[in-house]
Amino acid sequence: MSKYKTIDEYIEAQPDDAKNRLSEIRKLFHKVLPNTEESIMYDLPAFTVGGYHLYMSGYKNHIGMYPMYGIPELGEEMLPYRGKGTKDALHFKHSEPLPLDLIEKIIKAKDGAG
DSSP, X not given: OOSOSSHXXXXXXXXXXXXXXXXXXXXXXXXXXXXXXXXXXXXXXXXXXXXEEEEEEEOSSEEEEEOOSOOGGXXXXXXXXXXXXXXXXXXXXTTSOOOHHHHHHHHXXXXXXX
């Protein structure tokens, strides 16, 4: 059973630095794809895009985004954000601006993948 029932509950439970950034990514999902479906899966906010799920998470020092499986055309752009020792996780440090252009490209790429 999930600790969270809604994405709002999840965001509210996160460290202060993560709250606004998670909300910003969430707004971007809905701006790019107004019919994006939201849910909680694996205790994480999940967005259903093109039949695929994209997840995000909040941590003390970064936001995690999990596009799940590669997006070859964005490989070089995503490389600086690859989580250490992870294949599919992207880490956006709180000390750096969110790469909103890249996140938008990821959303659009996944929408076209379904």
